[in-house]
Amino acid sequence: MKDVGIGEATGKIILMGEHAVVYGEPAIAFPFNGTKIVATLSESATATNTVTSSYHTGKLADTPDNLANIRALTARLQKEFGASAFHLQIDSTIPAERGMGSSAAVAVAITRAFFDWQDRPLTEEQLLFYVNFSEQIAHGNPSGIDAAATSGSQPIFFLKNKEIIPFPLHLDAYLLVADTGIKGQTRAAVKSVAELYEVDQAFTSNHLQQIGRLTRHAQHAIMSNHPQELGLLMTEAHLRLASLHVSNSELNNYIRLALAEGALGAKLTGGGRGGCFIVLTKSKDDAIRIGRKLKVAGVKDAWLQGLGVYQYA
Numbered sequence: 001m002k003d004v005g006i007g008e009a010t011g012k013i014i015l016m017g018e019h020a021v022v023y024g025e026p027a028i029a030f031p032f033n034g035t036k037i038v039a040t041l042s043e044s045a046t047a048t049n050t051v052t053s054s055y056h057t058g059k060l061a062d063t064p065d066n067l068a069n070i071r072a073l074t075a076r077l078q079k080e081f082g083a084s085a086f087h088l089q090i091d092s093t094i095p096a097e098r099g100m101g102s103s104a105a106v107a108v109a110i111t112r113a114f115f116d117w118q119d120r121p122l123t124e125e126q127l128l129f130y131v132n133f134s135e136q137i138a139h140g141n142p143s144g145i146d147a148a149a150t151s152g153s154q155p156i157f158f159l160k161n162k163e164i165i166p167f168p169l170h171l172d173a174y175l176l177v178a179d180t181g182i183k184g185q186t187r188a189a190v191k192s193v194a195e196l197y198e199v200d201q202a203f204t205s206n207h208l209q210q211i212g213r214l215t216r217h218a219q220h221a222i223m224s225n226h227p228q229e230l231g232l233l234m235t236e237a238h239l240r241l242a243s244l245h246v247s248n249s250e251l252n253n254y255i256r257l258a259l260a261e262g263a264l265g266a267k268l269t270g271g272g273r274g275g276c277f278i279v280l281t282k283s284k285d286d287a288i289r290i291g292r293k294l295k296v297a298g299v300k301d302a303w304l305q306g307l308g309v310y311q312y313a
């Protein structure tokens with residue numbers, strides 16, 4: 001066993017396919033290096049498990065309910081390793097509850113830190129097993145895409161319960177990732193789609209299947225470097241997600257603004273109902289200009305993501 005165990009993870013961006021992926025449709029996601037989380041584990045100075053984080057500092061048992069996943073995950077790992085009482089420190093730049101996969105990322109970082117602390121090798125399978133255990137508690141019915149995207153280093157094509165296929169994202173375009181500053185509600189949004197499915201299966205499954213179709217087309221658009229086509233597919237995916245009631249007026253307004261300013265496409269990303277959205281632009285200048293306009297309109301934060309053809313800091 002080591003004195004200190006360290007684990008890291010990144011945020012994630014779902015480019016296409018959120019919500020539909022829960023119903024077996026494909027999704028495209030990538031790790032988002034603009035944001036990161038580090039978990040550090042060491043033996044507790046007291047006989048109690050303690051935590052230092054932006055949410056809570058003190059006894060782990062006293063953490064608020066939105067950290068129930070962390071309590072359950074650490075309890076499980078501690079029991080399985082027969083580990084002593086620990087102190088867990090969480091340092092994160094991933095905005096919480098904004099569709100960037102912060103709950104999965106914290107689970108990835110903690111699992112890695114635990115195995116590192118105990119000086120044991122960790123396989124990809126083990127990692128996904130523990131992260132999915134934690135995500136069941138955080139999200140109720142996760143597809144597993146957040147776990148896969150926050151633990152890897154490459155863009156992925158993802159199908160629930162199937163092999164995860166990494167691929168190079170070479171696209172002659174820029175992606176602006178913007179945070180509405182409004183907490184998203186992934187758990188509630190996933191549940192409400194499930195309820196809509198119960199009430200009107202034909203309507204709901206039609207939209208979900210069409211999102212699946214758009215994602216498959218997006219895969220071709222990416223592979224053949226057709227950003228304009230990808231943009232149109234993204235915007236249509238957003239409209240279909242809005243029809244499934246997982247958008248909100250702020251997201252819709254920002255997306256309308258981005259499109260009016262010449263974006264190739266724009267959509268919410270992740271669970272929706274707040275959180276982040278993504279804007280595809282042809283040029284870096286467009287991305288910067290639209291990012292500025294969005295900030296003036298009220299967006300809290302914005303990042304630029306390289307899509308492979310152009311790389312920049």
Ligand code: MEV
Nearest residue numbers: 018019142143144270271
């Ligand atoms: C959340 O980042 C993505 C959703 O599709 C839920 C999931 O796939 O677990 C909304």
